[in-house]
Amino acid sequence: MNKTVLQLTDISFDYKTTKADTSNPILRNFNLTMLDGEFISIIGPSGSGKSTLFRLITGLEQPTTGDVLINGINYQNRFGRVGYMPQEDLLMPWRTVLDNATLPLEIKGVNKKEAYQKVNYLLDEFGLKGYANSYPSELSGGMKQRVSFLRSVLNGSELLLLDEPFSALDAITKLSMQEWLLKQWQALNKTILFITHDVNEALFLSDRILLITNSEKQVEEFNVPLSRPRNLRDLNKQTVIELKDQLIDQLRGR
Template sequence: MSKAVLEFKDVSFQYQETDKSIDLLDSLHFRVFDGEFISIIGASGSGKSTLFRLITGLEQPVSGSIHINGEQRPNRLGSVGYMPQQDLLMPWRTIYENAVLPLEIKGVSKQDAHQQVVKGLKEFGLSGYEQNYPSDLSGGMKQRVSFLRAVLSGSNILLLDEPFSALDAMTKLSMQEWLLAQWEKRGQTILFITHDVNEALFLSDRIFILTERPVKQLKEAVVPMNRPRTLSGLHAPEVTKMKEQLIEQLRERISL
């Protein structure tokens, strides 16, 4: 079995709402292994984004520990690559200047940073757009730049928070296929938040389902699709059955 690159050990978390504390995670334990593609689904407010905030270090657990690449890291800022729902590209910076940002923050020399960015832009089909601004790009191209920034963080763990939700249907499908190709090429571990069950099934090795509050354990589904994948695989009987089961679990949570 591959090594665990991310582990929550009995992690509890709560947030303040007016004059009371709301428990969101209660002694949660799970592991993610090297090279896995994990999707996380759940109703709004179920704790999906909180998991990401804890992993990135933007929030700290009340109790328990979070281990990244086998190490417990109280300060996790910069330890993982992060791609938000909105591309968050700086409109006053060129595509090159946006892409180089994580390397600037890490203090990489200008020469090394230039080589990495130029190589990345070429691999991501963005050569020739270096001096363009985000307003010149399509939604899909902006998300490629955003993903490149996450990759250039240098981490083997990438967190993607509904990155394709704002795209039109055809662009979304194209980006899903593109993302799978990049993941298979690079071998990084990806955690992917989505509300789209089809998207989760098409992309993932495993799907974590948040169905309770506070979250004491993650329900898990292993996707019954071989790789490489095509969209036609979503119509296989065993995949259709799993889709129905996942939707039913989400419907039960929403009706509570």
């Protein structure tokens, strides 16, 4: 039986307003259990609380109520226990691919020689062979995201939070990166929580999809009716098309 990697229990969060002593509800009684090796996507309109949820999981924000458990423990400091990859690659322009990727190892106190050896070993697997000494300005959007993902993996956590990492890419590169991400996820045996606005992307990547509505902050869960391994043609299956239509209708409030 797979162990529970992430447990969110009755998570609520409000941003306090300054003009009046009122609050702006972002999340209400949110619950989630993620098992080891799962891939779950979260979709919902802007302002529904998706990115705030990630900030709560990483510890950048604290919930108004509820608990965030990583491997069954409510850590006060979750630094290094969760890998986070934002929408922007956030690579340091003055550092090479090698030096950008080794950053989490540096922070952990790993000596430079050992860090370089570890990253050099992984560059080929991440499609970055020959780019160790390149700077971010010399990379395509897809290559930058590969470096960013490698850096997140080197954090060492089994749980990765990916916040719309492919949204800025062109359509062809985006499809290629989705296929690449699935291969990396399966090879690395990570647990991934993924935010996207793209319903097709959520269907292709995920085991389950969580849909957060904007008005009542309700969360609905949908199992993706696809086995693994899978390919993009599987999105043409009738059961998947029907689920896609259902998700789009609910996103539109129908």
